[in-house]
Amino acid sequence: MLVIRRRSGETLLIGDEIEIEILETGNSHVKLGIRAPKQVVVLRKEIQITRQQNLAASKEKSGAAVNSVLRTLKKRQPSPIRAL
Amino acid sequence: MEQRFRLIDREPLLFLESETNPGLSFLLLPVALIDPHYRLALSAEDRATIDASAESHLLCLAVITAAEDSPPTANLLAPVVVNLDRGRAVQAVRSDAAYSHKHPLSVEEATCS
Numbered sequence: 001m002l003v004i005r006r007r008s009g010e011t012l013l014i015g016d017e018i019e020i021e022i023l024e025t026g027n028s029h030v031k032l033g034i035r036a037p038k039q040v041v042v043l044r045k046e047i048q049i050t051r052q053q054n055l056a057a058s059k060e061k062s063g064a065a066v067n068s069v070l071r072t073l074k075k076r077q078p079s080p081i082r083a084l
Numbered sequence: 085m086e087q088r089f090r091l092i093d094r095e096p097l098l099f100l101e102s103e104t105n106p107g108l109s110f111l112l113l114p115v116a117l118i119d120p121h122y123r124l125a126l127s128a129e130d131r132a133t134i135d136a137s138a139e140s141h142l143l144c145l146a147v148i149t150a151a152e153d154s155p156p157t158a159n160l161l162a163p164v165v166v167n168l169d170r171g172r173a174v175q176a177v178r179s180d181a182a183y184s185h186k187h188p189l190s191v192e193e194a195t196c197s
Contacts (some may be wrong), residue, residue: 050161053186
């Protein structure tokens with residue numbers, strides 16, 4: 001991984017068309033400004049992970065797969081308490 | 085994007101079934117059942133989406149991925165929070181790295197004897 005040290009107000013370029021500006025820094029956060037062509041998808045990584053995992057979870061669930069979830073739950077100790 | 089789902093309770097499992105796409109459903113479990121210590125700070129934006137107030141009855145559910153060829157996992161990175169009073173829900177994606185999107189459901193590996 002390329003590591004670059006930048007301060008607030010400084011900018012870096014990725015290729016010819018993508019520009020990332022450090023707008024603000026704090027103890028535990030950084031605020032970035034991103035300039036990129038419309039067709040470039042900019043996404044928080046956890047959103048992409050969630051989207052992919054939702055797709056995997058939405059696949060046809062066979063009875064066997066659902067039963068394996070139930071079996072796994074039964075094996076757990078202590079016995080599960082349903083919290084609603 | 086599907087927006088309307090029916091929440092079906094088949095204790096201990098829950099299902100979210102799309103009202104507009106009959107083939108689409110998700111299997112879920114209460115997060116407390118997977119990890120009793122699980123904590124989630126709902127963002128103001130997510131709270132507004134589900135119309136939640138301090139008195140709202142909220143249900144925090146994990147989406148389960150269950151394939152026949154691999155052990156089931158729970159998505160603790162992005163739990164579904166349901167406001168039971170309003171019939172609204174949101175998938176609250178965490179931005180911290182505290183929990184996995186593929187948290188194993190089983191506590192121990194199955195052993196062959």
